[in-house]
Amino acid sequence: MRSYGGIALVVAALACVPLLTASNVVLNFMVVALLIALVGQGWNVLGGYGGQYSFGHAAFFGTGAYVTAILQVRYGVNAWLGLVIGIAAGALVGAVTGVLSFRSGLRGSYFALVTLAFAEVLRIVASVAPITGAGVGTLVKLDLRWEAFQFQSRAPFYWIILAFVAVSLLIVKRIEGSRFGAYLVAVRENEDAARAVGIDVVRVKLTAMILSAAITAAGGCFYAQYFLFLDAGIAYGPWISVEALLAPIIGGIGTIYGPLLGALVVKTLGEITKLMTGHAPGLDLVIYGAVLILVVAYAPRGIAGLLRRRT
Amino acid sequence: MLSPILLIPAVLNGLLTGAVYALVALGLTLIYGVLHIINFAHGALLTCAMFAAFFAHKMLGLDPYLAAVGLTPLFFCLGYVLQRFVIGPAAHGEDRNVLLVTLGLAVVIENALLYAFRADTRTINLPYGFNVVEVGPAFLSVPRVIGFGVVIVVALVLWLLMRFTDTGKAIRAVAKEKLGAELTGIDVAHIYAVTFGLGTACLAIAACLLLPTYYVNPHAGNAFVLIAFTIVVLGGMGSVAGALLGGLIVGVVESLCGLYLGESLGQVGIFVIFILVLLFRPSGLFGERA
Amino acid sequence: MTEILRVEHISRRFGGLLALDRASFTADEGRIVALVGPNGAGKTTLFSIITGFLKPTEGRVFYQGAEITGEPPHLIARRGIARTFQIAQPFTGLTVRENIAVGSHLSRPSRASALAAAEDVADAVGLSAMLETPAASLTVAGRKRLELARALAIEPRLLLLDEVLAGLNPSEIRDMVPVIQAIRARGITIVMIEHVMQAVMSLAEQVFVLAEGRMIAMGPPLAIAADARVIEAYLGHGAAQRMRGAAHG
Numbered sequence: 001m002r003s004y005g006g007i008a009l010v011v012a013a014l015a016c017v018p019l020l021t022a023s024n025v026v027l028n029f030m031v032v033a034l035l036i037a038l039v040g041q042g043w044n045v046l047g048g049y050g051g052q053y054s055f056g057h058a059a060f061f062g063t064g065a066y067v068t069a070i071l072q073v074r075y076g077v078n079a080w081l082g083l084v085i086g087i088a089a090g091a092l093v094g095a096v097t098g099v100l101s102f103r104s105g106l107r108g109s110y111f112a113l114v115t116l117a118f119a120e121v122l123r124i125v126a127s128v129a130p131i132t133g134a135g136v137g138t139l140v141k142l143d144l145r146w147e148a149f150q151f152q153s154r155a156p157f158y159w160i161i162l163a164f165v166a167v168s169l170l171i172v173k174r175i176e177g178s179r180f181g182a183y184l185v186a187v188r189e190n191e192d193a194a195r196a197v198g199i200d201v202v203r204v205k206l207t208a209m210i211l212s213a214a215i216t217a218a219g220g221c222f223y224a225q226y227f228l229f230l231d232a233g234i235a236y237g238p239w240i241s242v243e244a245l246l247a248p249i250i251g252g253i254g255t256i257y258g259p260l261l262g263a264l265v266v267k268t269l270g271e272i273t274k275l276m277t278g279h280a281p282g283l284d285l286v287i288y289g290a291v292l293i294l295v296v297a298y299a300p301r302g303i304a305g306l307l308r309r310r311t
Numbered sequence: 312m313l314s315p316i317l318l319i320p321a322v323l324n325g326l327l328t329g330a331v332y333a334l335v336a337l338g339l340t341l342i343y344g345v346l347h348i349i350n351f352a353h354g355a356l357l358t359c360a361m362f363a364a365f366f367a368h369k370m371l372g373l374d375p376y377l378a379a380v381g382l383t384p385l386f387f388c389l390g391y392v393l394q395r396f397v398i399g400p401a402a403h404g405e406d407r408n409v410l411l412v413t414l415g416l417a418v419v420i421e422n423a424l425l426y427a428f429r430a431d432t433r434t435i436n437l438p439y440g441f442n443v444v445e446v447g448p449a450f451l452s453v454p455r456v457i458g459f460g461v462v463i464v465v466a467l468v469l470w471l472l473m474r475f476t477d478t479g480k481a482i483r484a485v486a487k488e489k490l491g492a493e494l495t496g497i498d499v500a501h502i503y504a505v506t507f508g509l510g511t512a513c514l515a516i517a518a519c520l521l522l523p524t525y526y527v528n529p530h531a532g533n534a535f536v537l538i539a540f541t542i543v544v545l546g547g548m549g550s551v552a553g554a555l556l557g558g559l560i561v562g563v564v565e566s567l568c569g570l571y572l573g574e575s576l577g578q579v580g581i582f583v584i585f586i587l588v589l590l591f592r593p594s595g596l597f598g599e600r601a
Numbered sequence: 602m603t604e605i606l607r608v609e610h611i612s613r614r615f616g617g618l619l620a621l622d623r624a625s626f627t628a629d630e631g632r633i634v635a636l637v638g639p640n641g642a643g644k645t646t647l648f649s650i651i652t653g654f655l656k657p658t659e660g661r662v663f664y665q666g667a668e669i670t671g672e673p674p675h676l677i678a679r680r681g682i683a684r685t686f687q688i689a690q691p692f693t694g695l696t697v698r699e700n701i702a703v704g705s706h707l708s709r710p711s712r713a714s715a716l717a718a719a720e721d722v723a724d725a726v727g728l729s730a731m732l733e734t735p736a737a738s739l740t741v742a743g744r745k746r747l748e749l750a751r752a753l754a755i756e757p758r759l760l761l762l763d764e765v766l767a768g769l770n771p772s773e774i775r776d777m778v779p780v781i782q783a784i785r786a787r788g789i790t791i792v793m794i795e796h797v798m799q800a801v802m803s804l805a806e807q808v809f810v811l812a813e814g815r816m817i818a819m820g821p822p823l824a825i826a827a828d829a830r831v832i833e834a835y836l837g838h839g840a841a842q843r844m845r846g847a848a849h850g
Contacts, residue, residue, distance in 0.1 A: 177712050179706045179710050179712060179715070182702060182706055183706065185695065186692050189691075189692035189693055189694050189695060190690050190691070192686070193751070195654070195673075195678070196654075196674060196752070197683070197704040197707060198675050198679045198704075200673075200675045
């Protein structure tokens with residue numbers, strides 16, 4: 001799967017799912033898995049390729065979600081335009097966070113901490129600010145027309161999130177074959193050596209962060225349209241920051257298909273746990289956390305790494 | 312400006328709250344100072360300790376202050392085992408991996424508690440829970456004054472431990488120069504685990520001090536952990552004195568922000584300090600410039 | 602002969618320690634210049650200041666007549682100054698070819714041409730056989746060559762080599778000397794920090810001696826080897842006299 005043909009093949013195969021089943025349960029599962037794959041791909045650009053581990057991707061997800069929703073609800077903006085602005089807003093938050101932290105030379109634990117803190121500040125502000133509906137949350141009006149980015153059945157939603165994932169795959173493929181990609185990986189492997197060969201480290205990280213934030217924000221926008229409800233805990237909650245990093249790390253960090261693979265595995269595990277324990281709260285997350293530790297300990301290159309070792 | 316009648320009690324209460332924050336931060340900074348990692352499971356372990364203290368009271372009828380005597384060594388062992396047999400081996404010596412493993416632990420612990428005890432918020436009733444003492448214009452909660460005293464004692468004991476025992480010297484040696492310590496025959500893996508155990512033991516004490524006036528639910532520890540991060544960053548990563556002073560400062564800042572801006576924004580004040588310090592003086596107010 | 606690098610009165614203080622004390626030197630275009638001195642003399646610090654990794658407390662650096670003091674490292678690299686690191690700093694997760702290509706990218710935006718250009722550079726330092734080897738599995742000698750290759754890949758006019766011969770055995774050193782001579786033959790000026798005196802003698806045309814942060818002597822290699830101040834700097838006070846005494850007696 002070295003060429004763009006690989007991506008076409010994977011996307012085409014996934015596109016057939018709604019033709020094979022009309023089950024809402026299956027489609028809903030797949031939509032959520034693809035959403036996590038998208039959000040995880042965002043994290044992967046910065047964390048996987050660039051080596052900057054963010055613990056606060058909720059900041060971008062939530063901004064995309066809230067901007068889309070609030071523009072529609074409060075300002076009557078078209079949902080598709082809201083999507084574009086939502087992505088831009090997420091990218092802007094990424095740019096601001098990135099400029100502040102990379103300029104001050106934050107790396108490693110410090111970078112993880114400051115991203116976590118940014119997400120928490122946004123969550124607290126969103127939980128009291130009137131514009132987000134504060135404690136009550138924001139409800140997007142039901143308007144089942146494609147112009148409003150809402151659909152009667154799940155299949156169109158599925159194809160749209162698949163299209164988002166496809167675009168993210170193409171972007172990452174493009175990065176891998178570019179000078180920017182080579183520079184990004186160089187920065188991950190050794191910052192001083194990167195500087196010595198003429199790489200503007202801050203600029204490379206910042207570009208990666210903006211791209212990463214934009215991809216993750218697109219996931220947030222989609223979330224708002226699909227579930228039509230947001231509150232501070234959903235949009236800016238730690239859950240999405242954790243899932244954003246879980247998918248690529250489990251699937252294969254710094255690989256094109258890692259986030260997709262990881263999201264499918266993680267979500268499947270979650271469903272199995274829920275079925276076996278009768279939807280007990282928390283247990284699926286216990287499994288996620290345990291799998292995260294096990295993968296770091298025994299399969300540092302994730303599932304993709306295990307597969308490659310076999311072949 | 313508010314009158315001293317309001318200001319003095321706010322500052323005193325802030326100091327009392329800050330002392331417990333300082334103890335939580337002390338555990339975090341101790342671990343950072345030696346292992347050079349940020350323990351993202353710190354909040355979850357605090358929650359764990361709070362549940363332990365809660366059930367010691369509910370099921371065994373133990374007063375939290377008495378429970379501390381048993382829980383402190385127990386949590387020392389828990390921390391030791393976690394570092395020695397989970398975090399250490401799983402991380403393969405890479406800092407990035409430690410981040411992920413402690414995050415994974417946090418997710419596991421927090422949600423296991425959620426699964427076991429649901430999201431309900433629990434409190435315990437103690438005969439002295441609402442007792443107050445009058446200090447000048449302020450009425451101070453007795454359990455929190457006790458808490459303040461205990462934190463001072465713990466910090467003193469920890470300092471003596473570090474200064475005068477062989478283990479304390481070994482810990483300081485590893486913190487300063489890991490390779491050198493290894494060459495003189497110090498078992499670094501053991502010292503790492505002891506340090507992690509000490510950090511976790513601080514949490515057991517903090518939990519027992521909190522319980523008489525605070526509540527417990529599966530997310531209770533999270534409220535403290537970002538505050539503890541703030542304190543540690545403010546006081547300089549790895550600095551024990553910095554953690555104590557930083558804790559008191561943050562307690563007072565929170566109390567004053569709450570007074571001027573209202574309860575819910577008191578926390579935002581803390582995070583703003585946190586981000587500003589991280590960005591402009593990541594080595595902390597009292598730490599050396601890295 | 603035109604001067605390519607001029608370092609003027611550079612001082613650098615670390616806390617209470619004065620690591621460099623008004624050190625100056627120049628390098629002429631197309632030459633090999635050696636920077637020698639006992640451990641802790643401040644040689645690597647000086648390299649770090651020239652390449653922008655550290656800022657000097659005082660003093661100025663000129664490259665091709667333009668002042669570059671305090672410019673960030675990536676801009677200095679883009680001007681044509683490459684450096685190697687004393688402790689090799691490979692991009693560990695990448696192959697030799699990919700490592701070198703990161704350097705080649707400076708003048709080649711296309712991935713394919715950067716990867717192709719890496720072959721010529723590898724050839725120049727004798728790494729052709731290992732292009733697809735992961736950098737992490739190279740020997741010390743291999744890593745030193747990779748440092749050199751990556752620096753060459755940015756196509757510098759001035760190359761700063763920080764102990765590229767340290768840690769090599771005598772036969773590996775014999776292999777490296779012609780590599781360095783070939784680089785000079787392509788018109789690249791070389792400033793090298795080196796402890797291996799036999800290599801300094803055979804390669805360098807001009808030698809500067811740094812001791813305790815000060816430039817104490819300069820001249821052609823043979824003159825430097827006989828200089829009393831240099832011998833004292835290395836062997837301690839009175840050493841030159843004792844050696845002379847021993848030679849006469």
